Amino acid sequence: MSGRVHTIVALVENRPGVLNKIASKWRQRAFNIESLAVGPSEVPGLSRMTFTVDGAAHDIEQVTKQLYKVIEVVKITDVTDQGTVARELALIKVAATKESRSAIIEIVDVFRAKVVDVGPDSLVIETTGTEDKIDAIVAMLTPFGLKELVRTGRVAMVRGGAPTVTAPSADGAGRHHRSAGEGKPKLGSLI
Amino acid sequence: MTRMKGADIIMECLRKEGVEIIFGYPGGANLPMYDALHKYPDIRHVLVRHEQAAAHAADAYARVSGKAGVCWSTSGPGATNLVTGIANAWMDSVPLVCITGQVVSWLLGRDGFQEADITGITIPITKHNTIVLDVEDIAPAIAEAFHIATTGRPGPVLVDIPRDVQQATCEFDYPEKVELAGYQPTVVGHPQQVKKAAQLIAESERPLILAGHGVVIARAAEALREVAEKAQIPVITTLLGIGGFPGSHELYQGMPGMHGMYWNNIAIQEADLVIAAGMRFDDRVTGALKDFAPNARIVHIDVDPAEIGKNVKTMVPIVGDVKNVLQQLATQIAPGRHDAWRQRLADLRRDHPSIAIPETDRLLPQYVIKKIYELSGPKAYYATGVGQHQMWAAQFFWGDNPYSFVTSGGLGTMGFEVPAAIGVQFARPLDTVWAICGDGGFQMTMEELALCTEYELPVKFAIINNNYLGMVRQWQDKFYAGNKQSVRMFQPDFVKLAEAMGITGMRVSDKAQVASSIEAALRHPGAVLLDFQVEDVEDCYPMMPPGVSLSDTIDQPRIEQPDYAR
Secondary structure, three states: OOOEEEEEEEEEEOOOOHHHHHHHHHHHOOOOEEEEEEEEOOOOOEEEEEEEEEEOHHHHHHHHHHHHOOOOEEEEEEOOOOOEEEEEEEEEEEEOOOOOHHHHHHHHHHOOOEEEEEOOOEEEEEEEEOHHHHHHHHHHHHHHHEEEEEEOOOEEEEOOOOOOOOOOOOOOOOOOOOOOOOOOOOOOOOO | OOEEEHHHHHHHHHHHOOOOEEEEOOOHHHHHHHHHHOOOOOOEEEEOOOHHHHHHHHHHHHHHHOOOEEEEEOOOHHHHHHHHHHHHHHHOOOOEEEEEEEOOHHHOOOOOOOOOOHHHHOHHHOOEEEEOOOHHHHHHHHHHHHHHHHOOOOOEEEEEEEHHHHHOEEEOOOOOOOOEOOEOOOOOOOHHHHHHHHHHHHHOOOEEEEEOHHHHHOOOHHHHHHHHHHHOOOEEEOHHHOOOOOOOOOOEOOOOOOOOOHHHHHHHHHOOEEEEEOOOOOHHHHEOHHHOOOOOEEEEEEOOHHHOOOOOOOOEEEEOOHHHHHHHHHHHOOOOOOHHHHHHHHHHHHHOOOOOOOOOOOOOHHHHHHHHHHHOOOOOEEEEOOOHHHHHHHHOOOOOOOOOEEOOOOOOOOOOHHHHHHHHHHHOOOOOEEEEEEHHHHHHHHHHHHHHHHOOOOOEEEEEEOOEOHHHHHHHHHHOOOOOOOOEOOOOOHHHHHHHOOOEEEEEOOHHHHHHHHHHHHHOOOOEEEEEEOOOOOOOOOEOOOOOEHHHOEOOHHHHOOOOOO
């Protein structure tokens, strides 16, 4: 599959099994999800997902159409060609000795990252930015001894006043009757 | 409001939805539903012999009745046995509501006895599915299931309900209206697009309509006819579109594709406009996509936006219910004639009589099928299995009874015919229903014959028995150097089998007996099984070999065929 990395943003009902249904559609067309970030949106009951996937525009369009057929997907948009602000957060645990600590902190400062935990032989660094920036700081820190790395995956928002994705109606999950499972303890969360 | 058990709520919901019949099978996890059944005598339950048949029968019932089919089963193996039937309904966009019992909720995910993660399993083959974990959610879940199954592009919906939820109680409150933010199908065509399509029709000299299952599902035959007649456009129906246009109509051209009529495949390649109505450009229809309809501009009418541009580049897509769109189109198009084009099609048809049956004393399968059509009258219904007999059944169907041809198209499910014919008979109790069966497929679901005796169903079964898995044998001959492997099979005595099931059986091996045996079957008030011992090795033509273009369809190479095993 030749193409480029696409950023897809979806508003989905926050119900058990939704992620499974969405993942199933990507899998059927043999797409590999590069990153996925999920969390609550501005609308109660709706979660917002940001996918990055690598592929040709036509193939991606086909899958997003299929994804839109998942009943719990309220809205889905490919924002790749729109002006967006896109960020990722990473936590990096790096080995730090008395001798190396100040060199590491120097790098952290250059990247406008933050030290969020200090241990006797390690530091945890928090950084936010584009994938490129995170790749760069990780590359700089790796020689010190990379102990652990976690990245959230990209989240994105369209610039300016227009919303990135909008729910067709604003009343929560948009079910005009009491929706199945609503307000009940869930067996699992969305994921 | 009174408090009710979950199982009673299920039944109340079905009653609210106007359900008259459930195809099902009991087991530990749906026993509360069976316990509730007797309180609802207006809802008939049909006890199948295998859950797959419940799904197929409900599927066929839905296709003929135009209502959602309903089937249910217990958890675990009961639910997984439904899977083939659900997949079949999914591929052919049939509205099906499946209710599965599930192990008690506190055992979920703990490998309880007869637990299967049926919602997980059926994600790729349902339009929607859900597990209900609170009795108060049963009514909305079932209301949503019927709404989703029957609107937009129809499809199967599965609702999984643990046994304890069926036994819990709450007040019954059925949602009057279901509206889902993430599900708002476009049903009316965009007027601008309709206008563009009308413009293309006006400009076109060699137009064709390719009508698919959408026309049948949307009950759009009348609208299709109006468009075709007004602009004088020849109509080709796909396998599942059969019955969407009158077979005797002068504009009707039959089926295209892998075993479609040669004249249609060539016509598609020559057409300058293809109006695809409720069809999805399946590979069995298009052949090699890059060579498909090279001279044609394409108008694609489909209710599912995901079908637009999926396989074929479209000049004018129109998303909407095909009936609405065709009605819109009928008002927009100008009366037209395409005499030269229609003459060209008539010439093709004269020069390539693709479905002519050779003169012979041998008992050819095509002959049997054609005779069944000739003798069964204008109001008969047909269900087929999958394989050669299906293709012949499709080729020789030129009847006018709309929506009367039921077959497994997308999934190609052998064994569909027996339970499907039973489902059709329940939907059309007073009409003749034929199951046109392959000898292989018949043996996959023949346990259901017992239903004909139990429920007094006068289904006529015709086994086109060539002692082979005929289509596989044909491919082995054509594409695997004649290496016939695992296609010749031992056959039970089908006549004795019929008798064991309590129905009349007849063996027919002589061409001279064909008509009289069919007539006898039609006269007989009950179910009849006719075991037609047809020619062992008869290939189905025309044939477009896999991967080639429609232009390379082989018409009738009968003369060059080696004389296998005669």
